[in-house]
Amino acid sequence: MTLTANQETPPPAVGRAGLKKELPEQFKDYRHVWVFIEVERENVHPVSFELLGEGRKLADKLGVKLAGVVLGPPGDATQHAIAEAFAYGADVAYLVEDPLLEDYRNEPFTKALTNLVATYQPEILLLGATTLGRDLAGSVATTLLTGLTADCTELDVDADGSLAATRPTFGGSLLCTIYTLNCRPQMATVRPRVMAMPQRMNKPVGCVIQHGVPMLEEEIVTKVLGFLSDVQSTNSNLAYADVVVGGGLGLGTSENLKLVKNLARVIGAEYGCSRPLVQKGWMPADRQIGQTGKTIRPKLYIAAGISGAIQHRVGVGGADLIVAINTDPNAPIFDFAHVGVVTDAIRFLPALTDVFTQRLSPHSRDKLAN
């Protein structure tokens, strides 16, 4: 990416003219598409399956195999992750099972993954842009001195088989397509919920290739002292919710956020917000939707009092149906919402909540009352 330390016009002396086009000899045998299957505290992060769906398309275009890579301690969780990787489309699985990989720590994970890559030489390596995935991807790419494109929204293979990775830049106001020309593997991370979840298949488990970590516990500086699980893990709920209600500055006061929460409760939705609400301390950061918050992919997104700035838009573009409530008929959100209601959200949200409540099945209404 040409984003750092950029001067007005790049001086010709260091321009791209001299860049080698030909892939160096040592990378010519790099083949196949790998997806890192993220297992943390025994759970597979769903982004891994989304990536397998995307990886499948790339592998098919290139005519190569799709592999899932599982790192973890010996036990059921890793075995389960392998089975799931096959069910979501992997042809092969690479497995590094070692007690060193019990909890996520950068050192043994980086060592295990770079070692696998150096041994089996994939041409493309995809990871989720989660806290774990980003921590690991940065170290692995630097160790291998290869290119890494962060937070991609689109992946494709061009005519000569290079990975074309498209990502938003400058807060989402622009998109750029990035290539890793002379190095392998071509690495990319993708945020959860940006790619669609593929169909799960009932497929027998395929070929599993086992590998070790060339490391001892004594060589690892980091020790895990404990883990404090999020009591209500709002994190994943918002990203994976089918229905989301979002509130923006148009709601006027933090008090009015209860209008959003009420509607969400009645229709069994998750709620989120635009960034200024987090900055004002009205909502916790993990409820923020958008470029610097969560990407959502619900069947229905109701945005109340949100203008629809580009940074918000990139987080909701994957929603099937976007309903916007805004007093300003020219608000940018109406450019990408499917249904718009031009009205005062503060008055309209209670009315909407009421009508929804009336339409609830008696069963749901009872449940809500309790």
Next chain:
Amino acid sequence: MHVVVCIKQVPDSAQIRVHPVTNTIMRQGVPTIINPYDLFALEEALRLRDVHGGEVTALTMGPPMAEDSLRKALTYGADRAVLLTDRYFAGSDTLATSFALSQAIAKIGETFGAPDIVFTGKQTIDGDTAQVGPGIAKRLDLLQLTYVSKISSLDLDAREIKVDRRSEGGIQMLHGKLPCLITMLEGTNEIRRGSLDDALRAARSQIVKWSAADAGIEDLSKCGLRGSPTVVKRVFAPTARTEKAEQITTTDKALGDLADELIVEIFARQPALEHELAFDASA
């Protein structure tokens, strides 16, 4: 104790232009700020210094005008500022950036004392990659602690540090050794205003300006475009959808009727939802 904080000057707004020929970003005329995430790192560094003594060095790689950000870091209370600037750095991707910064940090270590901790923000608001921190750590072979929400203890004699680190499902409590690199999570501390003394000192301070050669970088092929394995092929604006939202307006309609109309519209477009939300269509 010596703490180095990497900061970046970024455009303040989304109003940026793209060079029509080179497809690189043109920053002229766009107001700049210190990357907001880096301020949490800077504040954390200043707090550690206030408690444990020592010095904080702010470092940035960027064009000459990035000096503004460093001066600002000095007004917040940083003791020293280093600007790494050279046309050879133009067009650096994260790998090339981490190389240049790591070389500068090594030079800072030789010149002003080895850092015990290197801080960066979680990510930048223009690049958004979160890769430069881990890149620097790897280049300098430092222990890497990312997404840190709290430094719970620091023992300089024993060279030990304990931190809370945000992971997807909770907080991981980690024990590590110095020297280390920490990427700081946002919202973890209250950024100070900076005193009048600091402002006066900042105005008088000399900013250390290093070229690639000054920083001891011999291999220029690892810098800038040449040192960047990633290449931007195309920069473009997101395609706008052509059809606008179908608007329902309030004029002469009661809010309840409007709500009814909206719900009918929602279920017409997403029939599955009616079932999933356990709504009784006949009610």
